Amino acid sequence: MVFPRQKLLAQKREAAEARLAPLTLPQGGKxxxxxxxxARARLAATxxxxxxxxxxxxxxxxxxxxxxxxEAALYEADRDAMAFADTERLKIVFVDGVFDxxxxxxxxxxxxxxxxxxxxxxxxxxxxxxxxGALEADGQTPVERPLAAFNTxxxxxxxxxxxxxxxxxxxxxxxxxxDAGADxxxxxVLKLEPGAELTVLEDGPAAARFNQVMxxxxxxxxxxxxxxxxxxxxxxxxxxxxxxxxxxxxxxxxFTLTANGAMVRxxxxxRLNGKGGVxxxxxxxxxxxxxHHDDTVFITHAAPGCESRQVFKKVLRHGAVGVFxxxxxxxxxxxxxxxxxxxQALLLDxxxxxxxxxxxxxxxxxxxxxxxxxxxxxxxxxxxxxRARGIPEAEAKLLLxxxxxxxxxxxxxxxxLAEELRGRIENWLRRHTD
Amino acid sequence: MLEIxxxxxxxxxDSEVRILHGVNLHVKAGEVHAIMGPNGSGKSTLGYVLSGRxxxxxTEGSATLEGADLLxxxxxxxxxxxxxxxxxxxxxxxxxxxxxxxxTAVNAQRKARGQEELSAGDFLKLVRAKAKDLKIEPEMxxxxxxxxxxxxEKKRNEILQMxxxxxxxxxxxxxxxxxxxxxxxxxxxxxxxxRDAGRAFLVITHYQRLLNHIKPDVVHIMSxxxxxxxxxxxxxxxxxxxxxxxxxxxx
Numbered sequence: 001m002v003f004p005r006q007k008l009l010a011q012k013r014e015a016a017e018a019r020l021a022p023l024t025l026p027q028g029g030k031x032x033x034x035x036x037x038x039a040r041a042r043l044a045a046t047x048x049x050x051x052x053x054x055x056x057x058x059x060x061x062x063x064x065x066x067x068x069x070x071e072a073a074l075y076e077a078d079r080d081a082m083a084f085a086d087t088e089r090l091k092i093v094f095v096d097g098v099f100d101x102x103x104x105x106x107x108x109x110x111x112x113x114x115x116x117x118x119x120x121x122x123x124x125x126x127x128x129x130x131x132x133g134a135l136e137a138d139g140q141t142p143v144e145r146p147l148a149a150f151n152t153x154x155x156x157x158x159x160x161x162x163x164x165x166x167x168x169x170x171x172x173x174x175x176x177x178x179d180a181g182a183d184x185x186x187x188x189v190l191k192l193e194p195g196a197e198l199t200v201l202e203d204g205p206a207a208a209r210f211n212q213v214m215x216x217x218x219x220x221x222x223x224x225x226x227x228x229x230x231x232x233x234x235x236x237x238x239x240x241x242x243x244x245x246x247x248x249x250x251x252x253x254x255f256t257l258t259a260n261g262a263m264v265r266x267x268x269x270x271r272l273n274g275k276g277g278v279x280x281x282x283x284x285x286x287x288x289x290x291x292h293h294d295d296t297v298f299i300t301h302a303a304p305g306c307e308s309r310q311v312f313k314k315v316l317r318h319g320a321v322g323v324f325x326x327x328x329x330x331x332x333x334x335x336x337x338x339x340x341x342x343x344q345a346l347l348l349d350x351x352x353x354x355x356x357x358x359x360x361x362x363x364x365x366x367x368x369x370x371x372x373x374x375x376x377x378x379x380x381x382x383x384x385x386x387r388a389r390g391i392p393e394a395e396a397k398l399l400l401x402x403x404x405x406x407x408x409x410x411x412x413x414x415x416x417l418a419e420e421l422r423g424r425i426e427n428w429l430r431r432h433t434d
Numbered sequence: 435m436l437e438i439x440x441x442x443x444x445x446x447x448d449s450e451v452r453i454l455h456g457v458n459l460h461v462k463a464g465e466v467h468a469i470m471g472p473n474g475s476g477k478s479t480l481g482y483v484l485s486g487r488x489x490x491x492x493t494e495g496s497a498t499l500e501g502a503d504l505l506x507x508x509x510x511x512x513x514x515x516x517x518x519x520x521x522x523x524x525x526x527x528x529x530x531x532x533x534x535x536x537x538t539a540v541n542a543q544r545k546a547r548g549q550e551e552l553s554a555g556d557f558l559k560l561v562r563a564k565a566k567d568l569k570i571e572p573e574m575x576x577x578x579x580x581x582x583x584x585x586x587e588k589k590r591n592e593i594l595q596m597x598x599x600x601x602x603x604x605x606x607x608x609x610x611x612x613x614x615x616x617x618x619x620x621x622x623x624x625x626x627x628x629r630d631a632g633r634a635f636l637v638i639t640h641y642q643r644l645l646n647h648i649k650p651d652v653v654h655i656m657s658x659x660x661x662x663x664x665x666x667x668x669x670x671x672x673x674x675x676x677x678x679x680x681x682x683x684x685x
Contacts, residue, residue: 380488385525388485389539389595390513390546399538403529403578 012047016146019048019067026156028121035133039152042137046144055143058323058355059294063263064147064239069183069209072235072262082174083203083229083420089172090114092159096177097184097207099157103174111165112198117158117187128160131189135215135243139269143298148241148267151213155187158213163196163222170225175204177233182207188214192222194247199225199414205233205261212240220247220274226254227417229424230264234290237263248274248303255412256283257421258293259428265294272299272306272334282311282411286425287320287352288432294323295343301334301364310341313408315401316352317432324373327359334364341371346378346404398429435634436461436484436603441495443483449491453479455659456495459636461603461652466635468645468670471656472678477638478522480656481607485519486512499603513539514546516602520592520609527579532591535579536561540598564597568624585612586620593624604628605636610644622647642674657682 020043025036049061063070092114093103099116107114120128133152139145161171173188184207192198196219206212218224230238238261244252258264270279285293299308314322324343345354354375362369378400386396405425412418436459443454453476461467471477483490484497486509497504504512527535541551552560565575568590580588589609596604606625610618625635625648637648645653645667653669654661655678663669663681673681 382525382527384487384509385521385527386535386539387509388487388513388519388521389535390510390543390599391539392510392542393508395538395542396510399530399535400527403527406529 008050008052009047012050012053013044015048015050015065016043016046019065020044022067023154025153026121029123031124031129032121032132036153038137039133039149042140043146043149043153046140046146046149048146048150055296055325058325059265059292061147063237064209064211064265069181070235070237071181072208072233072237074177074180075205075232075234083424084172084201086420087170087172087201087417089170089201091172091174093174093176094157094186094206096179096182097157097186109171110168111163111196112167112171113162113164114171115160117160118156120160125160127162127191128189131191131215131217132187135217135245136213136241138245138271139241139243145241145267145269147211147239148213148243151185151187151211151241155185155213158187158189160189161198161200162191162193163198164193165195166197167199170199170201172201172203175202175206175210177205177207180208183209185211187212190214190216190224192216192218192224194219195221197223199227202226202228205231205236206238208236210236210238210240212238214240214242216242216244216252218244218246218250218252221249222247223251224253225413226252227412227421228254228256229421230256230261231259231424234260235262237261239265240267242266242268244268244270244279246270246272246274246277246279249276250274251278253280253411253413254282257424258283258285259424260287260291261293262290263292265296267296268298270297270299270308272301272308273303275303275305277303277306278308279306280309280311280411282309282408283313284405284408284421284425285312285314285322286428286432287314287316287322289318289320291316291320292323293321294325296325298327299329299339301328301330301337301339304333304335304337306334307338308340309411310343311408311411312343313405314345314354315348315405316345316354317348319351321352322354324354324356324358326357326371327361328369328371330362330364330367330369332363335366337364337367337369339367339369342407343373344404345375346401347375348378394433398426401429402426435463436497436499436636438497439495441483441497442493443479443490444493446489446491453490453659454483457659457661459654459661461634461636463602463634464631465652466629466637466648466650467652467654468637468639468650469654469656469661470639470642470670470673475656476659477656478607481519481605481638484512484605485509485517510542511546513599513601514543518596518599518601518604520596520604520606522608522611524580524588524592526581528581530579532577532579533561533575536595536598539595543599561598564594567627568594568597569620570594586614586617589613589617589621590624593621597624597628602632603634603636605638607638608640609637610639610641618644618647642670645670655681
């Protein structure tokens with residue numbers, strides 16, 4: 001007799017085998033080949049996700065796992081400028097996943113070492129060797145994340161950043177597209193030494209299909225800010241994994257703005273390993289029509305006195321679908337944990353859909369954890385109040401939508417960046433009225 | 435100014451629930467009219483129907499402001515035409531700054547009337563001066579609309595909006611509810627400061643005491659969706675002394 005579980009596993013392994021068979025590992029030295037082979041073996045063991053997976057219940061992984069990436073039309077580039085244009089930053093530009101040295105700044109910055117994965121793979125960069133694929137591998141339990149293992153095995157490019165002090169400027173990763181069918185893997189590794197401070201910005205549609213992994217090792221007392229803008233091209237597909245490990249008294253704040261996209265799955269896997277660490281993961285999503293957006297977050301409190309916040313807000317219309325799977329796991333030593341999680345959707349019509357699975361699992365006895373999830377429409381009483389003061393309906397709705405998103409946008413610490421993202425959302429909302 | 439003729443309205447959801455049964459009312463520029471009546475008499479509904487709130491169906495009659503048909507207009511058009519409803523329960527709107535809200539409202543109305551919009555600086559000067567008169571702390575302007583405001587602060591915030599928007603026809607819906615004596619005085623002073631020959635007021639209230647501060651020219655008693663008696667300020671005193679049941683019986 002075949003048990004359903006075994007049958008599912010066999011199906012997943014077959015899918016992985018079929019996907020991996022025609023692929024060879026990228027060129028590289030000994031250490032990276034070892035890491036890639038390890039990831040490939042792990043993937044062969046877990047298999048690729050299928051629709052029947054509990055963790056993929058609300059999001060069909062088929063278009064993310066298929067051998068061929070579905071094409072995605074290129075958006076007219078002049079309609080919406082890239083983000084962060086007014087921010088003093090060090091730019092690292094990728095076009096269809098290929099590093100573009102002419103468009104990039106020199107990879108040198110006070111307080112930071114920067115290397116391309118393709119270069120480092122040939123050399124022995126010891127800190128990267130110890131980290132590449134390590135947080136991803138740790139993040140495979142208790143829930144497997146096969147598409148991240150696939151990335152570790154097959155990504156040929158990415159950026160390796162080691163911050164030893166306070167970075168003089170933010171590092172800005174810019175993802176441009178030229179090819180309607182590009183299937184791109186990028187794998188970034190960030191290492192913040194004790195007390196270091198760094199801001200990483202990401203912007204752009206990247207590819208027709210983009211599989212990204214970012215591993216961030218944040219040592220004691222270090223601070224990492226991460227702001228990501230995933231936008232524009234409507235037909236593009238993205239699966240992004242963010243793995244972070246936080247030391248004592250360290251801070252990690254990550255914010256993602258997603259507009260458009262046929263399929264986006266953003267996973268964040270955070271482990272608070274040292275006393276007094278702070279992790280805030282937030283996001284704002286605006287979707288209209290053929291749009292599926294999934295935030296899947298797993299935060300583990302492994303040390304006492306840490307704080308975590310998850311703040312996710314989605315505005316959906318015309319059949320757009322939003323998904324939130326968020327978990328706070330408080331391990332037994334993590335006394336005095338302060339955990340907060342909120343996921344909310346504003347559905348602008350009856351066709352939009354929000355699916356949420358908030359979870360708490362707590363083994364410590366002295367903790368403060370709260371979670372909430374709501375979906376609803378624009379409050380008619382508030383709308384009438386604004387209109388009764390002479391504000392036209394469309395403008396009043398815009399004010400209320402922005403008000404709904406405010407709690408998430410407030411998570412961005414830099415006021416200029418917060419204002420820029422708010423402006424981008426406002427422009428998007430003005431384009432997407434009835 | 436405001437002319438209401440034989441106005442009938444029922445709940446949109448349930449046409450069995452008829453709320454207004456033929457209201458007739460004529461308010462001239464410069465006048466203050468009070469509408470008094472027991473709970474459920476349709477006083478607040480009249481305010482909502484005039485300002486265009488969803489959920490009511492007008493089945494008969496008319497309401498015009500300076501000759502313009504109010505019932506044909508969207509709520510924002512009624513506001514731009516000069517109608518203002520001070521809410522009984524001002525709405526809390528987290529995430530929208532009070533200042534942003536008021537500037538958006540003032541400029542939307544100016545735009546609708548073909549006037550130039552006020553710059554942020556000019557608006558700030560204006561709002562600071564008006565807020566000071568109403569003893570509204572600058573800090574209240576920075577907070578989200580009505581969020582965390584006390585009952586009195588909410589009502590003062592309504593009067594501040596009225597002062598900024600300078601409407602022609604002001605409908606005050608139970609503005610005295612939830613106010614202590616000092617707050618009532620402050621709110622009334624704010625209203626009285628706006629009284630002039632070109633502006634009219636309709637003051638909806640249960641109690642006579644507000645009318646000690648805002649002196650009406652005409653007092654109406656409303657019951658079961660109709661105005662059943664009209665008189666001078668003495669009518670309000672009669673209500674205060676003898677209660678509504680006495681007056682209702684007499685009709």
